[in-house]
Amino acid sequence: MKTLKAIILAGGRGKRLKPVTDYVPKPLVPIKNIPIIEWQIRYLKKFGINEVIICTGYKTEMIENHLNMKDIGIKIKFSIEKSPLGTGGAIKKAGNMIKEKSFFVLNGDTITNIDLKKLEKKKNAIAAIELRTKYGILETDDDKILNFREKKEISDTWMNAGIYHLEKTVLKELPDKGDIEKTVFPKYAKKGTLNTVKFKNAKWYSVDSFKDMEECALEIEKIIK
Template identity: 35%
Template sequence: MEAIILAGGKGTRLAGVVPNLPKPMAPIAGKPFLWYLLQSLQQQGFTRVILSIGHLAAEIRNGFAHRDGPLEVIFCEENEPLGTGGAIRAAMRMAQGESVFVLNGDTFATVDYAAMQQQHVATASTLSLALMPVPDTTRYGAVQVDGTHVMGFSEKGRSGPGYINAGVYLMQRNLLETLQLPERFSFEEQVLMQYLRDLRPTAFLASGYFIDIGIPEDYARAQEELPRQMFFKE
């Protein structure tokens, strides 16, 4: 299996807590957050990861260019900000597989990637989204699901339990090349929202641990919670 990790954002909300570091390099119990993502992918059988980098890219290169282990790590660096969608499209041009996972570099979710890939193939999907149940969708916005299909997205701010977008996608390598998209674009707004009806994304219903370190409160919570996850036995 092959994955792209989006690790090029500035992380402005976390800058006061973790200055002079890109958000995926924020230390969690002495290791960069990105280390936890790579470790989990390696232990689930991934063989290749493309790190999409931009802001403070040298920090990530220096941290992972010579990483030991069976997981090959390569870099796709933006010369200028391309948005999440533009970054995915650029990294996809370096991908080798027919379908490629895409992860956010500031989010960790316990997803069974092999099972998600099996469902993706069985349903002949071009795009699959991992969804996570949470007791309150206020911060993230809820995802509306009908069976195994994603039907819509509710705006942030509505409280109550539901499924949220876990920030894990599986898509065909050439998907973005088939759509009418600008050079810089948001994957969430200009693909998921605008092409939802055409793409009919498949919903993979995950369960388990989820954290987004994008705000200081959750970054602090991750210091205790993330190292306890079962994946991280070296």
């Protein structure tokens, strides 16, 4: 792989995980006794990433102190936001530390096994997974219920998995404050210069609630070995 740098967007307050996140920043919330951020670093290391820039804002010192005490085996830098910059502003600020032509971006609550080597093959690309529903699906024939299916992927309807492979040239178009998903991505999509790589049957969790944590804990050792 040529792309060896990654940005983790980890500045959020994790309000849905209160009261835990009143005391601990979301990246340090443990799954199977290992903080989310460590699982993410393990995942990135697996694909040969040698430097991670962590965008932080809330309880930065706790994250720094925790990682400084660990032998992570990867270079870690911090891009600290004094006030929330949004995903676009955070990427722009952190991206100034990157000299290479491209880099990966990972949302700070994403646990996955998506293959970064495949994503790297396309410029300015979003990893996509099939849309998941949290609700039970009824299989019907007219007004008769034939079957119940729990939490099923909806085939051929794709969602943003929160993992990007971006060219460094994107940085100059990003806002100082604002989200990449509302600014640059729609603009690139209109121009036909935004790509996607679709991952069918990928393991993917966005750890946004206690239920997400429980479900992810059951699978995480299979996802990130």
